[in-house]
Amino acid sequence: KAGVTQTPRYLIKTRGQQVTLSCSPISGHRSVSWYQQTPGQGLQFLFEYFSETQRNKGNFPGRFSGRQFSNSRSEMNVSTLELGDSALYLCASSLMGDYGYTFGSGTRLTVV
Amino acid sequence: GENVEQHPSTLSVQEGDSAVIKCTYSDSASNYFPWYKQELGKRPQLIIDIRSNVGEKKDQRIAVTLNKTAKHFSLHITETQPEDSAVYFCAARNSGYSTLTFGKGTMLLVSP
DSSP states (O other): OOOOEEEOSEEEEOTTOOEEEEEEOOTTOOEEEEEEEETTTEEEEEEEEETTEEEEEOSOOTTEEEEEOTTSOEEEEEOSOOGGGOEEEEEEEESSSSSOOEEOOOEEEEEO | OOOEEEEOSEEEEETTOOEEEEEEESOTTEEEEEEEEEOTTSOOEEEEEEETTOSEEEETTEEEEEETTTTEEEEEEOSOOGGGOEEEEEEEEETTTOOOEEOOOEEEEEEO
């Protein structure tokens, strides 16, 4: 079966712009979690969506937001980009959000 | 919230040696402990996980041990091979549908 698909793979944006990243989970998975990966900080949790509802939220500013659609696809949005937002953004899907997280390949965002 | 500490941050071994990576967690209610392997430029992949009702789990050359009293768990890799070189992340999740909290990762380098 198809894995977790993230688009786009690479993105270059200018400070102040906004960006939208997309994640399509494994078919049947209802939970999608987003993580920010940077070299010094590892994997930091952004938010989790389950059945179109945000179930958990990490400690990130309000510029980071997300949503989930009825087909479980999820998007995250970052507004007013800062240089420090440059990172690999990973999404992970699981059946119910409890076990067996499967990661996508990520979107590499570079802010210049 | 949960806090996961992972040691060491880097580990160099000779091919054929064993490697051990240790993690401690703070939330005594945590009950699920997965380990992920991330090769350079690739997505994190689940390699083994353990739940709090068992103390040890093995899968060929890898094993995970859990000490709930001390709140720590470890990844053991025996007969290491160059293809084991990667960054390894531990994670913990408490009961209910909370999120996975990750350690900062261990870069394992296996020299031929």
